[in-house]
Amino acid sequence: MQNNKKVIVGISGGVDSSVCALMLKSAGFDVQGVFMKNWTNSAPNIECTTEKDFADAEAVCDQIGIPLHQANFSGDYWDRVFKKFLSDHNEGLTPNPDILCNKEIKFRAFLDYCLEIGADYIATGHYVRVDNSGSSARLLRGIDPTKDQSYFLHQVTGKDLAKSLFPLGELTKEQVRQIAKDNKLITAGKKDSVGICFIGKNKYNDFIANFLGKDPGAILDEEGNELGVHDGLMYFTLGQRQGIGLGGIKGKEQDSWYVAHKDTQSKALTVVQGRDHPLLFSDGCYVEDVQWVNENNQEELNCEVQIRYQSQPVKAQLKKLTNGYKIIFASPQLAVTPGQSAVIYQGDDCLGGSVIKDRISSDFYSWADNRGYNYQVYG
Template identity: 50%
Template structure:
């Protein structure tokens, strides 16, 4: 019996990593006509130490040669700058902490990449090495968490629509990460032992503050405790995020207990960093949040309150919550119990069991028990 996938063409986003490498192999085994596409999203200076695009491309080529897959390359640096990086800078300038990986998936990998693959390469599907799954039932497509809970990446893909999901395949979402590495080793792929990429793709191994200073002027200001005492100077609010402990430069204060300091708020108006001592300090916690720029996978407008779970950052345990619609593009989220380090600019992503419902951008924290600590 012929394989029904034989005539279907899949363009795999080859990143030069082990996950996309094994994804390409698995799709071959399933009978698809597989080709690779390596995309460059950032223009680096080739003489800089942190330049990794050349290494990643070489690894992608080695894997495609091994699997006998044709590899194409495309430069999306202009699209990335316009649709991801400029937004990243404007958010930091406004004192928020954005997640460019989520925007990259929305604007580049599942938009520009998908359109190029379909229109220029004749793809029926695209595929990536993301650890997620999808389920199609009754003309409906759902985004599911990956089997490997430790590697699940649905948090980063909540902006995808049902149509984008229909056109996308996620082969490694059905596997645990150790199994993916085992397959790569058995095949002798060049990426088998390659470390997972970490951090923001365009920053690489550079120090974050050094990179940001190249694009945004830093303005120093006071570090103030929740009790109003000035105990130091920060070099720029943009270098700090809620819940941060290291790099504050305020250790060893004579009058303070030997307990770590944490960033609990940013006073944008007065350019002050608000800090408190101890990881359990009440000022770190929020009772809920307001989210905007909503994306629901099924693209339905929420009209009634509902209960679900939420993640306010990647790798966080699910938090039980109630979602209350405030408008078509604004919701109030009330947590079952207070949550630490809820950060404006980050994403709140909602789940019912293994299904990722969608999410939105955290606009502000809700602190019911007290006034904001920077007011």
């Protein structure tokens, strides 16, 4: 029994955090719940589920028999996550704020808060595993490949992982649902939240339009012919198909249009037809300095790299440069997107990752040279 160890669980009002708390209570830990308020609903026309989620959190903690407290991190979230989210969009990037939220809020502000009030560990409902058998805690993929969330936690350090518990990492989603049903938890049938946490049920572009407004430019085909006008590069991401606003165009094939390039200087959005178009693929990418889970001084590394959540990892070689790293893929990858994260694995072991600065693509370089677009090659 672990009843001398105090664990504070981040309770969201969903089934995962509910089962996480139940499992730890059943294992004999002294469990308390904390509902984190990370977002202040200050923008118009935004639907927020915080009140409903807190009511569910209260009800499920009452069922389990643990106290629930509230902690407000909305100021930290705004300053350390959301401001960068907006800044990245304005620079033409496609950010992933959930990764930064885990690093700066859940496993920094929340962890510090819990340790200050006497917790031995924190716990969350993430589908990951931690191996504490060596000198440093290692981050491993959850056993359910459809729910593994190590991609989102790759910037959490081994030191902080050693203070964190993830009981769902050894379970599938179906098993978690069944545990909730068997124990008649009120969250057993609650739908999973999807997408970025603060956007909730709102449409992505409608949400960010409240903060970014419009910055229109031309929509061009690969030859530079104007096809239409867009409201701002911040509303598009590389490889995007839906929402471009182009229907049938005279003299063009009927294949779908995809975003191939965002030129921040001219504000031009270049689109191409067909998902297999060469301009959509990259041979590798440049990334910023890698955030390692544990210290790693290797200048070259054979690994697998995942360039977006739930994408298939690809074999790759990582090489340190003067400023950041270069990653070369074993096979070309679709829609390598600046602002997203390239996360580094060896098997189930998540070693760390970094934000993508730019793609490496000979096809793109040739096209950009012909069109007069600038790009950067790092050495």
